[in-house]
Amino acid sequence: xxxxxxxxxxxxxxxxxxxxxxxxxxxxxxxxxxxxxxxxxxxxxxxxxxxxxxxxxxxxxxxxxxxxxxxxxxxxxxxxxxxxxxxxxxxxxxxxxxxxxxxxxxxxxxxxxxxxxxxxxxxxxxxxxxxxxxxxxxxxxxxxxxxxxxxxxxxxxxxxxxxxxxxxxxxxxxxxxxxxxxxxxxxxxxxxxxxxxxxxxxxxxxxxxxxxxxxxxxxxxxxxxxxxxxxxxxxxxxxxxxxxxxxxxxxxxxxxxxxxxxxxxxxxxxxxxxxxxxxxxxxxxxxxxxxxxxxxxxxxxxxxxxxxxxxxxxxxxxxxxxxxxxxxxxxxxxxxxxxxxxxxxxxxxxxxxxxxxxxxxxxxxxxxxxxxxxxxxxxxxxxxxxxxxxxxxxxxxxxxxxxxxxxxxxxxxxxxxxxxxxxxxxxxxxxxxxxxxxxxxxxxxxxxxxxxxxxxxxxxxxxxxxxxxxxxxxxxxxxxxxxxxxxxxxxxxxxxxxxxxxxxxxxxxxxxxxxxxxxxxxxxxxxxxxxxxxxxxxxxxxxxxxxxxxxxxxxxxxxxxxxxxxxxxxxxxxxxxxxxxxxxxxxxxxxxxxxxxxxxxxxxxxxxxxxxxxxxxxxxx
Numbered sequence: 001x002x003x004x005x006x007x008x009x010x011x012x013x014x015x016x017x018x019x020x021x022x023x024x025x026x027x028x029x030x031x032x033x034x035x036x037x038x039x040x041x042x043x044x045x046x047x048x049x050x051x052x053x054x055x056x057x058x059x060x061x062x063x064x065x066x067x068x069x070x071x072x073x074x075x076x077x078x079x080x081x082x083x084x085x086x087x088x089x090x091x092x093x094x095x096x097x098x099x100x101x102x103x104x105x106x107x108x109x110x111x112x113x114x115x116x117x118x119x120x121x122x123x124x125x126x127x128x129x130x131x132x133x134x135x136x137x138x139x140x141x142x143x144x145x146x147x148x149x150x151x152x153x154x155x156x157x158x159x160x161x162x163x164x165x166x167x168x169x170x171x172x173x174x175x176x177x178x179x180x181x182x183x184x185x186x187x188x189x190x191x192x193x194x195x196x197x198x199x200x201x202x203x204x205x206x207x208x209x210x211x212x213x214x215x216x217x218x219x220x221x222x223x224x225x226x227x228x229x230x231x232x233x234x235x236x237x238x239x240x241x242x243x244x245x246x247x248x249x250x251x252x253x254x255x256x257x258x259x260x261x262x263x264x265x266x267x268x269x270x271x272x273x274x275x276x277x278x279x280x281x282x283x284x285x286x287x288x289x290x291x292x293x294x295x296x297x298x299x300x301x302x303x304x305x306x307x308x309x310x311x312x313x314x315x316x317x318x319x320x321x322x323x324x325x326x327x328x329x330x331x332x333x334x335x336x337x338x339x340x341x342x343x344x345x346x347x348x349x350x351x352x353x354x355x356x357x358x359x360x361x362x363x364x365x366x367x368x369x370x371x372x373x374x375x376x377x378x379x380x381x382x383x384x385x386x387x388x389x390x391x392x393x394x395x396x397x398x399x400x401x402x403x404x405x406x407x408x409x410x411x412x413x414x415x416x417x418x419x420x421x422x423x424x425x426x427x428x429x430x431x432x433x434x435x436x437x438x439x440x441x442x443x444x445x446x447x448x449x450x451x452x453x454x455x456x457x458x459x460x461x462x463x464x465x466x467x468x469x470x471x472x473x474x475x476x477x478x479x480x481x482x483x484x485x486x487x488x489x490x491x492x493x494x495x496x497x498x499x500x501x502x503x504x505x506x507x508x509x510x511x512x513x514x515x516x517x518x519x520x521x522x523x524x525x526x527x528x529x530x531x532x533x534x535x536x537x538x539x540x541x542x543x544x545x546x547x548x549x550x551x552x553x554x555x556x557x558x559x560x561x562x563x564x565x566x567x568x569x570x571x572x573x574x575x576x577x578x579x580x581x582x583x584x585x586x587x588x589x590x591x592x593x594x595x596x597x598x599x600x601x602x603x604x605x606x607x608x609x610x611x612x613x614x615x616x617x618x619x620x621x
Contacts, residue, residue: 066162067195068226069129072136073159074196074309075219076152078204078302079212081287085298086212089145091288091433095425097149098284102418104153106411108160113407116164126228128161133224140216164406186320186388193316193383197309204303256404265461268454269393270409274416275447276386279342279378279440281417283308286375293353293433294367307372311379319384332455334384339448341381346441348374353433381444385451393458 084094116124132155139151199222203215260266286308290301315338322334352371358364393409420443427435 064226067191069125069132069159069162069223070192070195071199072129072132072219072223073155073162074199075136075203075215075222076139076155077196077284078200078207078287078305079215080284081291081298081301081305082207082212083148084288085291087143087145087148090429091285091292092425092428093145094285094288095421095428097152098281099418099421099425100149100153101156101284102281102414102421104156105160105414106418108157109164109407109411109414111157112161112164113404113411116161116404116407121164124161128158129223129226130228131158133220133222136216136220136223140213140220160410164404164410186316186324190313190316190320192387193309193312197306197313200306200309204299204306207302208299257408260405260408265393265454265457266405266409268450268457270412271450272385272447272454273409274413275443275450276382277410277413278417278420278443279382279447280386281414281421282378282440289349289353289433290368290371293357294371295357295364296368300365300368304368304372304375307376308379311376311381312383315380315383316387319380320388323384323388328459332452335451335455336448338381338384339444339451341377342444342447343381343441345374345376345378345381346437346444348377350434350437350441353437385447 080094084091112124112128119127135151135155135158139148139155142148142151199219203219206215206218283305287298287301287305290296290304291298296304319334319338323331326334349371352367352374355367358367420439424436424439427439
């Protein structure tokens with residue numbers, strides 16, 4: 001079978017029946033049409049169906065392993081001011097290290113985006129986070145700043161597999177379920193920052209009693225144990241699609257990347273993510289800022305770093321919920337408010353750094369507390385733009401290569417962040433922290449504008465795709481009504497009450513689970529059958545209310561639908577469709593029934609002449 005999945009009992013029975021029928025036909029030398037029928041039945045049987053309880057269990061399991069790996073990576077954040085104080089390098093060097101980490105992350109995103117759709121997210125996370133544990137152990141033994149910077153870049157390289165793998169898992173889980181998709185991305189961000197908060201708080205406390213070297217050795221246990229345990233717990237489960245075989249060839253990878261690069265929304269999502277990532281990467285520098293601008297001890301600065309992940313968690317709880325439950329203009333206003341918090345926080349930190357450094361211990365504590373409030377505000381504002389806007393687009397519009405889409409978006413974003421932190425390295429060396437936060441406030445203004453434009457274009461695409469989808473379905477149903485009328489005149493028996501649609505894998509990405517009746521290259525087809533209730537296969541009833549108008553535009557609408565298929569590969573849902581597994585079973589059953597009834601008729605030529613053309617019912621992740 002193409003996937004290793006936990007099948008429901010009815011799927012197992014259907015698969016067994018299909019296999020037995022195929023063996024019988026091979027013994028008797030069955031024809032090509034029977035082989036096609038068996039293939040369709042088997043594909044329909046292998047679409048998994050799990051209960052809500054199993055769905056939540058596997059979500060908790062995969063987010064648990066994600067949390068352990070994030071704890072390993074975020075343990076470095078409170079250690080940085082202590083390492084800086086012990087080795088005696090400047091804050092501008094920390095900015096240079098952050099830039100090197102971003103470069104390692106960009107290379108990692110490209111490599112992991114290439115591997116993820118062939119290895120699958122489970123195996124990729126196992127390999128990369130085992131390497132993460134080893135690199136953390138090696139980092140704890142180093143004493144020179146050059147070697148530390150190199151291994152921090154390597155840690156970013158292997159740790160960059162986390163987000164594409166998680167987005168790929170969520171996209172595979174939530175095919176055709178828009179609300180579940182947004183909820184999965186929201187829980188992903190909460191899992192990441194909650195575990196990061198626990199890691200920062202834990203290791204900030206440990207740094208008061210142990211050295212940073214022992215703290216990193218303890219941190220290495222989290223990704224190793226968590227990944228090793230979960231790797232064996234989730235195998236042979238519907239947590240992911242297992243894709244055996246080699247990675248994508250260079251040509252296939254190039255074609256997939258060029259297809260993404262040709263889409264305007266892809267570049268908009270990447271620009272939004274780049275703005276948010278530039279602010280998000282400041283988490284490794286806030287400890288150095290506390291130590292330089294306020295004069296607090298390195299251990300106290302490590303403790304105050306907790307303000308940023310705390311703000312991110314609260315931002316996801318409040319702002320992420322508003323993002324999921326809103327749409328249109330209201331969602332754009334929410335995102336603008338979130339970005340305004342980032343701008344206010346950056347300007348506040350600029351005023352703290354411009355003020356004279358306190359001389360008393362009480363003054364230092366007070367200044368550090370004020371700075372922590374502004375850092376909290378930045379985390380509060382950047383949470384939703386970073387974790388939800390671009391990731392939701394990648395999981396919902398990534399087609400057959402969700403992991404590649406997420407990886408390319410992040411590679412572009414962190415390339416921009418790496419260039420920015422090279423600039424900040426020079427700014428901190430020459431002008432100090434004041435100009436640094438002015439630049440970051442400007443990034444926040446640009447991010448707010450880009451996010452508004454991106455969400456507006458995304459809403460427009462959803463409306464356009466919903467209209468074209470409804471028009472294509474209306475045209476197809478009209479053709480089927482004409483075919484049913486001619487069939488009724490020819491035979492006294494009523495036509496079969498089915499809607500024949502064939503599950504079909506995408507031409508460019510064979511591992512995708514898109515369901516359609518044909519590709520953009522197929523204008524007509526060999527579909528057959530009658531029709532069911534109109535409301536069963538439409539996103540909304542309101543689209544069917546305008547069916548009389550749409551029928552007069554048959555030729556124009558079909559050409560538009562085919563043009564969109566050729567240009568974008570698929571058409572997205574703007575509303576939440578039916579459960580994919582239920583629909584797949586119905587499609588496979590209708591197809592088998594229609595073929596058996598057609599073979600029962602004596603005049604096959606007349607039946608094929610009166611059969612309706614292939615129905616274009618288009619799905620997107």
